[in-house]
Amino acid sequence: MADLGRAALVVSLGLTLYAFIGGTIGALQKRRRLSDSARNALVAAFGSTLVAAAVLAIALVHHDFSFVYVYSHTSKGLGTIYALSAFWGGQEGSLLLWLLVLSGYGALAAVLNRRLLRDLIDWVVPVIAGIASFFALILVAVASPFQTQVRALDGLGLTPSLQNPYMVAHPPMLYLGYVGLTVPFAFAAAAMLSGHTDERWIVATRRWTLAAWMFLGFGQLLGAHWAYVEVGWGGYYAWDPVENAALMPWLAATAFLHSVMVQERKGMLKVWNMILVALAFELAVFGDFLTRSGVIQSIHSFAQSSIGAWFLGFVVATTLFSVALILWRLPLLRARTKLESALSREATFLYNNLFLVALCLTVLWGVLFPVLSDLFLGQSRTMSRPYYDFFLRIFGLPLLLLMGIGPLIAWRRASVRSLLKTLRWPIGVSIVAGIGLIALGAGSSRPGLIAYTFSAFVLTTIVVELVRGTRATGSLFQLIGRNRRRYGGYVVHFAIVMLAIGIAGSSAYATVKEQKLLPGQSMTVAGHTVTYTRLERGRSGTANELRAVLTLSGREHGTLKSGVNNYFTGDTSKEVGIHTDWLRLEDTYVIFDQQEGKGVFFKVLVKPLVNMIWLAGFVFLGGSLVALWPDAREQRRLVARLALARG
Amino acid sequence: MVALAVAGVLAVFLLYTALGGNSTPLLQPSNLAGHTGTISLTGKVRGPVNGDAKSTGGLQFGLHNINGASTIVPIAFHGSVPDLFKVGRDVNLTGQLDANGTFVATQMTTKCPSKYTATPYKA
Numbered sequence: 134m135a136d137l138g139r140a141a142l143v144v145s146l147g148l149t150l151y152a153f154i155g156g157t158i159g160a161l162q163k164r165r166r167l168s169d170s171a172r173n174a175l176v177a178a179f180g181s182t183l184v185a186a187a188v189l190a191i192a193l194v195h196h197d198f199s200f201v202y203v204y205s206h207t208s209k210g211l212g213t214i215y216a217l218s219a220f221w222g223g224q225e226g227s228l229l230l231w232l233l234v235l236s237g238y239g240a241l242a243a244v245l246n247r248r249l250l251r252d253l254i255d256w257v258v259p260v261i262a263g264i265a266s267f268f269a270l271i272l273v274a275v276a277s278p279f280q281t282q283v284r285a286l287d288g289l290g291l292t293p294s295l296q297n298p299y300m301v302a303h304p305p306m307l308y309l310g311y312v313g314l315t316v317p318f319a320f321a322a323a324a325m326l327s328g329h330t331d332e333r334w335i336v337a338t339r340r341w342t343l344a345a346w347m348f349l350g351f352g353q354l355l356g357a358h359w360a361y362v363e364v365g366w367g368g369y370y371a372w373d374p375v376e377n378a379a380l381m382p383w384l385a386a387t388a389f390l391h392s393v394m395v396q397e398r399k400g401m402l403k404v405w406n407m408i409l410v411a412l413a414f415e416l417a418v419f420g421d422f423l424t425r426s427g428v429i430q431s432i433h434s435f436a437q438s439s440i441g442a443w444f445l446g447f448v449v450a451t452t453l454f455s456v457a458l459i460l461w462r463l464p465l466l467r468a469r470t471k472l473e474s475a476l477s478r479e480a481t482f483l484y485n486n487l488f489l490v491a492l493c494l495t496v497l498w499g500v501l502f503p504v505l506s507d508l509f510l511g512q513s514r515t516m517s518r519p520y521y522d523f524f525l526r527i528f529g530l531p532l533l534l535l536m537g538i539g540p541l542i543a544w545r546r547a548s549v550r551s552l553l554k555t556l557r558w559p560i561g562v563s564i565v566a567g568i569g570l571i572a573l574g575a576g577s578s579r580p581g582l583i584a585y586t587f588s589a590f591v592l593t594t595i596v597v598e599l600v601r602g603t604r605a606t607g608s609l610f611q612l613i614g615r616n617r618r619r620y621g622g623y624v625v626h627f628a629i630v631m632l633a634i635g636i637a638g639s640s641a642y643a644t645v646k647e648q649k650l651l652p653g654q655s656m657t658v659a660g661h662t663v664t665y666t667r668l669e670r671g672r673s674g675t676a677n678e679l680r681a682v683l684t685l686s687g688r689e690h691g692t693l694k695s696g697v698n699n700y701f702t703g704d705t706s707k708e709v710g711i712h713t714d715w716l717r718l719e720d721t722y723v724i725f726d727q728q729e730g731k732g733v734f735f736k737v738l739v740k741p742l743v744n745m746i747w748l749a750g751f752v753f754l755g756g757s758l759v760a761l762w763p764d765a766r767e768q769r770r771l772v773a774r775l776a777l778a779r780g
Numbered sequence: 781m782v783a784l785a786v787a788g789v790l791a792v793f794l795l796y797t798a799l800g801g802n803s804t805p806l807l808q809p810s811n812l813a814g815h816t817g818t819i820s821l822t823g824k825v826r827g828p829v830n831g832d833a834k835s836t837g838g839l840q841f842g843l844h845n846i847n848g849a850s851t852i853v854p855i856a857f858h859g860s861v862p863d864l865f866k867v868g869r870d871v872n873l874t875g876q877l878d879a880n881g882t883f884v885a886t887q888m889t890t891k892c893p894s895k896y897t898a899t900p901y902k903a
Binding site for chain 1: 802806807832833
């Protein structure tokens with residue numbers, strides 16, 4: 134079995150190398166048959182990688198401990214789903230998943246666009262194949278998942294906290310996002326290599342970018358929820374370098390998704406869009422480098438290995454390639470029109486882009502700071518949470534406001550008077566909301582109050598737009614169906630507002646209290662009285678379970694259990710107790726911190742509106758799917774642009 | 781060009797902010813000596829582990845460099861002990877060095893379980 138896996142990977146390497154070299158020669162010399170052959174090789178590479186992936190999946194499911202990888206990441210007692218999830222739990226398996234998704238995406242993009250975008254696809258294939266060759270080479274020569282050993286009786290197992298449904302979905306979602314960003318990058322590079330820098334590459338890759346962005350965004354939220362319910366520290370995002378590694382390409386892709394609208398409509402920001410798409414791709418690969426190199430201390434890093442040098446070389450090479458391409462094609466990337474007014478929709482998109490990129494670079498700066506400070510100041514220093522929180526507020530709050538203004542302001546030029554007239558309802562509602570919130574005591578946190586007020590502003594703009602559109606068409610569904618991209622976008626904006634409200638509520642207005650309680654004793658936190666009633670001991674198939682039973686009274690009533698599992702493998706895991714008030718979307722979160730005699734140290738957190746964050750994830754997914762849905766009008770637009778490009 | 785100019789200004793602002801504060805020295809046990817103020821210390825847990833995190837003396841253990849042997853720094857930890865805390869695991873601590881050479885920490889994180897390899901591969 135392992136031999137078959139190894140052989141399949143060697144075949145993948147050969148095919149991707151052929152697609153890279155053959156495709157480049159074919160595109161350079163305009164040899165159509167060679168380009169077709171390279172495209173077929175890329176499709177075949179997906180097939181051979183699928184075989185390798187199937188071999189590893191079968192070995193995992195059948196607990197074949199003659200595979201070093203299976204031995205290291207699973208054990209006999211592990212259920213099938215979790216055994217399969219070990220596919221992406223380790224370095225080698227996750228690299229194989231990366232190659233599988235990349236070759237699959239590449240093959241699909243090449244096949245779907247082979248007729249309409251023939252001139253671009255001839256270059257897209259070698260670009261994607263070149264990137265895939267790198268991953269295939271790593272899998273064949275540096276980090277093979279098919280190393281074997283004398284068959285062991287049992288494996289090392291999967292850490293208990295990873296045996297959670299979220300961890301089955303979260304990593305593959307992130308990989309679908311990271312890898313998906315290769316497709317728009319390849320099309321952008323192909324546009325520059327072929328000299329066809331018109332807007333077709335943007336129209337053709339909008340859905341690819343949107344899908345990758347959706348997976349990356351939803352994947353991060355899944356990870357955040359896993360951390361919240363399973364890791365047991367009461368938070369959901371810790372600004373860890375590897376968490377940031379997923380956030381950065383998402384921010385760059387968000388900027389790109391907005392700025393392409395300006396290029397499509399006005400022929401502006403062409404260079405900027407090339408920079409953004411390259412930045413998103415490079416940040417995705419950089420994230421992979423961060424996780425695997427051990428260059429930056431992170432709680433998420435894989436064990437330090439030589440693989441980091443390979444990734445660093447790859448990041449440097451692809452960055453130089455992107456910069457050289459953009460500089461070479463600068464004359465072709467000149468804007469057709471100029472920005473006419475600082476008060477226009479295109480200007481608003483530009484401001485939005487600047488804030489997003491500034492936030493992205495701020496996070497990158499924080500991630501790289503330990504390395505840079507070591508190099509230039511002689512001492513490694515790390516950025517702490519206040520740094521990130523500060524910049525999140527500085528750039529995030531104006532972004533929130535722009536989200537309301539952008540869709541309502543006119544293209545080309547708007548006057549202050551017309552803008553105020555358009556925004557009279559949102560401004561009125563946000564002022565009333567702000568005053569109401571101060572009266573309710575929300576003024577204790579200025580950033581929280583601003584976030585809520587801006588959220589009210591954006592929500593009103595969305596409602597105004599929907600009401601106006603529905604009046605014109607007669608039906609909300611008809612309205613959305615007519616312009617899925619626009620209204621899908623509004624739904625996503627709605628999700629981002631929910632996210633902002635959830636983050637502001639659960640961070641700016643959270644209450645935390647720690648106290649030792651004996652059975653029968655109580656503590657009061659933010660109007661909730663938590664009473665520790667008794668301790669229960671139990672035993673499952675994998676662990677001894679200790680649970681403190683607590684009752685909740687005051688604003689809410691209920692019972693919750695918080696405790697600790699002592700696994701037979703020697704691991705321990707805190708099991709938090711969460712009581713959700715669905716009316717307020719508020720959680721009472723109890724951590725069993727430590728037992729001492731008959732008493733228990735509890736940490737109780739009351740987190741207002743935290744559930745808004747998780748609900749936002751579903752709304753975000755729904756909005757993205759609406760915007761992704763096939764649209765005949767867009768296909769017609771692509772055909773029209775093709776005719777225009779052919780003159 | 782407007783965008784690049786504004787991004788450049790922001791980068792300078794960032795540089796200023798970063799150098800001006802908000803950062804904490806990131807050290808390993810081998811280069812901890814003599815440092816004052818809040819420090820982020822990363823290392824591997826060494827036993828024996830004594831006491832508890834809620835007592836006055838705190839949870840006591842040793843810490844040495846992740847890669848290879850080094851000076852062992854005595855640690856006193858006060859706070860919530862993460863699930864994965866165990867002898868031999870990599871942890872990051874935030875705290876200060878006291879006059880007796882003990883690192884008194886109030887925050888601790890352990891390596892993410894998804895990337896933790898308990899035992900080296902047996903070839």
